[in-house]
Amino acid sequence: MSGLATIWLIARRELAAYFASLSGYVIMAAYLLVSGLLFNTFAVGSEPRLSQEVLEQFFYFSSGMAMVSGILLAMRLIAEERQMHTLVLLRTAPVTERQVVWGKFLSATLLLALVLVISLYMPALIFLHGKVSLLQIATGYLGLLLIGAACISITLLASVWSPTQLIAGVAGGLLVALLLISWLLGRVTEEPLKEFFVYVALHNVHFRTFSTGTLHLRDVVYYAGLIVVALEAATRSLAAWRWRE
Amino acid sequence: MIEAAGLTKYFGERKALDALSFRIGAGEIVGLVGKNGAGKSTVLRILSCQLLPSAGEVTVDGMSVSEAPREVRRRIGFLPEQPPLYPEMTVRGYLAFAAALRQLPSGEVPRAVTQVMEATGLAEAAAERLGNLSRGYQQRVGIAQAIVHDPKVVLLDEPMAGLDPLQIAQMRELIRGLRERHTVLFSSHILSEIANVCDRVILIDQGRVRAEGSEQELWATFHQRERLLLRLRGEAERARAVLAGVADVELRSLVAEPQGTLAASVQAPAGRREALARACAEAGLGLLELRAEQHGLEDLFVELLGGRGAA
Numbered sequence: 001m002s003g004l005a006t007i008w009l010i011a012r013r014e015l016a017a018y019f020a021s022l023s024g025y026v027i028m029a030a031y032l033l034v035s036g037l038l039f040n041t042f043a044v045g046s047e048p049r050l051s052q053e054v055l056e057q058f059f060y061f062s063s064g065m066a067m068v069s070g071i072l073l074a075m076r077l078i079a080e081e082r083q084m085h086t087l088v089l090l091r092t093a094p095v096t097e098r099q100v101v102w103g104k105f106l107s108a109t110l111l112l113a114l115v116l117v118i119s120l121y122m123p124a125l126i127f128l129h130g131k132v133s134l135l136q137i138a139t140g141y142l143g144l145l146l147i148g149a150a151c152i153s154i155t156l157l158a159s160v161w162s163p164t165q166l167i168a169g170v171a172g173g174l175l176v177a178l179l180l181i182s183w184l185l186g187r188v189t190e191e192p193l194k195e196f197f198v199y200v201a202l203h204n205v206h207f208r209t210f211s212t213g214t215l216h217l218r219d220v221v222y223y224a225g226l227i228v229v230a231l232e233a234a235t236r237s238l239a240a241w242r243w244r245e
Numbered sequence: 246m247i248e249a250a251g252l253t254k255y256f257g258e259r260k261a262l263d264a265l266s267f268r269i270g271a272g273e274i275v276g277l278v279g280k281n282g283a284g285k286s287t288v289l290r291i292l293s294c295q296l297l298p299s300a301g302e303v304t305v306d307g308m309s310v311s312e313a314p315r316e317v318r319r320r321i322g323f324l325p326e327q328p329p330l331y332p333e334m335t336v337r338g339y340l341a342f343a344a345a346l347r348q349l350p351s352g353e354v355p356r357a358v359t360q361v362m363e364a365t366g367l368a369e370a371a372a373e374r375l376g377n378l379s380r381g382y383q384q385r386v387g388i389a390q391a392i393v394h395d396p397k398v399v400l401l402d403e404p405m406a407g408l409d410p411l412q413i414a415q416m417r418e419l420i421r422g423l424r425e426r427h428t429v430l431f432s433s434h435i436l437s438e439i440a441n442v443c444d445r446v447i448l449i450d451q452g453r454v455r456a457e458g459s460e461q462e463l464w465a466t467f468h469q470r471e472r473l474l475l476r477l478r479g480e481a482e483r484a485r486a487v488l489a490g491v492a493d494v495e496l497r498s499l500v501a502e503p504q505g506t507l508a509a510s511v512q513a514p515a516g517r518r519e520a521l522a523r524a525c526a527e528a529g530l531g532l533l534e535l536r537a538e539q540h541g542l543e544d545l546f547v548e549l550l551g552g553r554g555a556a
Contacts, residue, residue, distance in 0.1 A: 013331070013334075016333070017331065020333035020334075021333055084329075084332075085327045086329040087329075088295065088323070088325050089343065090346070091294070091295050092293045092294060092318055093348075094318040094347065095346060
């Protein structure tokens with residue numbers, strides 16, 4: 001079995017587990033409910049507005065929902081296996097830690113992608129009242145997927161370190177929060193730290209362009225890089241258990 | 246098939262394994278016996294590539310667990326003390342997942358799953374969710390996942406823990422059935438079960454091998470003096486004096502039985518039965534019975550480990 005097939009095997013089992021334990025349904029329902037309320041209250045509102053502004057606002061609060069969903073989806077990925085004593089099945093099988101980590105990441109990201117696809121009805125509603133830029137929708141959704149996947153990878157790393165799902169969720173949330181507010185540190189530090197803190201900020205600079213319909217390669221590279229770094233750290237941490245114990 | 250040489254493992258300052266060495270041949274069923282904390286699970290976790298040894302070398306089918314863990318993992322099936330089951334999965338789905346995870350070609354997975362379910366008596370429960378199964382059935386699924394890919398070596402950590410007597414008997418049959426295709430190393434506290442199932446026992450204490458061999462070999466090596474049971478008719482004090490007076494004989498106990506006879510337990514070198522019988526006859530004691538006491542592995546275990554908290 002190839003490496004990709006093994007990753008897909010692990011991802012498929014995880015996806016089934018999300019729906020079997022209802023956690024997948026609950027997270028999806030919560031995302032759609034809260035996004036729908038926010039969309040109706042803030043993005044649409046009662047005043048006439050440009051479709052572009054409505055979409056920008058929609059993507060702004062959807063990014064928050066994507067981040068929270070990413071944390072909730074990822075916190076169980078390794079910590080639950082540890083709690084249920086099932087991690088041993090993966091650790092004694094001829095699969096690499098990297099395949100385990102990427103398989104789990106893929107499952108959570110696919111579920112996030114599914115909920116994002118379902119949420120497409122909200123920007124579609126704007127069609128009823130005005131013109132909508134499909135490019136803005138496409139780039140906005142790409143941004144949502146990337147920022148959500150980044151949060152999944154960060155929380156997956158926390159899940160490797162944590163003995164329980166709850167601790168993984170809290171630790172993942174803290175790491176995400178640190179990355180969110182790192183631009184504030186940029187305000188009180190000098191170059192080159194200033195530039196670094198502004199660059200690593202999860203949302204401030206990098207997401208805004210997606211929501212306006214502008215696609216910058218540097219922002220895609222930032223999120224992709226963050227995901228790869230977090231997943232590689234998770235892989236190494238998982239492998240290190242053999243040495244650490 | 247399995248070789249450990251100078252296997253040492255530290256957990257912090259504590260030495261869990263102390264230069265442990267043993268060898269297990271292909272097709273053998275070997276029991277790993279020891280008290281709690283003796284190092285049994287640590288040995289199995291190192292063999293299953295979950296832990297790295299602090300020193301020493303272990304190979305499975307010639308592959309080093311330190312240097313070629315993936316190759317070792319291809320050759321083993323492992324059942325930990327708590328079966329690694331996903332409660333939401335069905336028996337069939339779980340075994341298919343375990344088989345694919347162990348790199349069985351996808352075309353062979355359905356056949357392998359069907360075969361292993363039949364071998365482990367799980368065919369009727371194929372569609373059951375793992376979380377709904379009894380402890381005994383969960384343990385069977387645990388064994389099934391360990392052998393579904395037909396590994397050369399099967400490692401079982403306390404496979405009979407928590408099972409009722411009927412389930413233990415079924416599990417014993419299941420493990421015996423593995424002999425034909427696999428080398429099996431398993432740990433257990435239930436020493437009588439070890440004796441019934443294993444070709445050989447490795448007794449470990451404080452991380453070291455204290456003894457190894459078949460039950461008979463262990464007795465022959467460590468129990469040169471036999472324990473004899475005598476049933477006598479006569480006075481207790483006289484019997485005590487006579488038995489204690491026979492050369493090389495140690496009187497362990499003497500109790501009066503309800504029917505008016507005496508039951509004496511003595512320990513003596515092999516070949517002293519005739520001297521004992523003669524001494525009784527000369528003293529006018531009626532010798533009603535003289536036979537060797539039946540020993541089990543439990544007695545040996547207690548004797549070798551000095552009864553320090555033996556199971």
